[in-house]
Amino acid sequence: MAVRVLVVDDSSFFRRRLTAIFNSDTHLEVIGAAVNGLEAVELVKKLKPDVVTMDIEMPVMDGITAVKRIMQSNPLPILMFSSLTTDGAQATLDALEAGAVDFLPKRMEDISQDRDAAKRQLCARVRLISARGLKKSDAPAAVRSAIKKIEPAILKPSAPIKNRRGGYRLLILGTSTGGPVALQKVLTSLPATFPLPILLVQHMPASFTPAFAERLNKLSGVSIKEACDGDHLQKGWAYLAPGGKQMLVEDQRGAKVIRVIESPADQTYKPSVDITFGSAAKLFASDVLAVVMTGMGADGREGAKMLKNKGSTVWAQDKETSVIYGMPAAIAEAGLADNILPLDAIASALMDSV
Secondary structure, eight states, X not given: OOEEEEEEOSOHHHHHHHHHHHXXXXXXXXXXXXXXXXXXXXXXXXXXXXXXXXXXXXXXXXXXXXXXXXXXXSOOXXXXXXXXXXXXXXXXXXXXXXXXXXXXESSHHHHOSSHXXXXXXXXXXXXXXXXXXXXXXXXXXXXXXXXXXXXXXXXXXXXXXXXXXXXXXXXXXXXXXXXXXHHHHHHTTSOTTOSSOEEEEEOOOTTTHHHHHXXXXXXXXXXXXXXXXXXXXXXXXXXXXXXXXXXXXXXXXTEEEEEEEEOOTTOSSSSOHHHHHHHHHHHHTTOEEEEEOSBSSOTTHHHHHHHHHTTOEEEEEOTTTOSSBSHHHHHHHTTOOSEEEOHHHHHHHHHXXX
8 A cells, every 4th residue: 555645736847747756656656636725625635645745835725725724624744845945934834833744845956966866855755754644554564664663662761760950051952854843832832031041953954944043033932043153152042053054062261152063065964963962962061951852863862872971861752742753762762861751741841850
């Protein structure tokens, strides 16, 4: 049984292109195509696909409105295609807030310079997010395999929860797929008087992070900005790692300062949770509280090991509330989680701990 995909785009060229790519994967099957959001809403009801790929700018009904309608009536995983522009970033964030699971650049060249690699990544992403809307027993073999790879062998902390209170000097939140909504949920629940500086590492393109930081700042009590090289860490401020770069921390004459550097060419994630965690472990030793939240892959696991070796505390989001249980699963599977929490409980747990 293949993953059944509905393609939504007003461009006939792009619809044909996506259909050919998906149908070339034996685990995917395009069961229909829509030319606008209104048609997409109707076809979702009629065809009951496993996954929808959705353009944003379309006539009759745009993609954001369509996502809202679908999530109200027939909720299922939706992958948005976005232009890497300021307007595209704002619209994509709106779509994620409306219920879309993830997004990819509309230009294949922005996914990977290798065209075949871009196609493979696109198909893999669709297969994996389809697991979000399927019972494991009903999933196609390829999806079951993907689920198995990201599910932890340990669903509870392998060691007693520390219940440490106070003594932290830095909070770091690391996220990927599903992260924009998860970060918004946590940060908007923290008071302006939050007593620690916060570092935010979200896998996101460079053109998206300024808009995301601005959105979070408007909604949250804590002050939030895209991190700049030389920023001094301040209590009650959150610093979002710029897309395409790496965020570190260092000591400059007794002041704790952010360094934003170019990313190594061979680095998969830009920004990388591992790199920021590792930098913080060197500077703050045991005084870091790190939280790994929803996301694909295992970014954060190696950095979490460094933090744990220094005596810092690491939490992970639970499976049930993660959009994709990859990054937090990697933490749990490695036995690094001092606590595993549902999304709604993270902010209150933070306040209890600092």
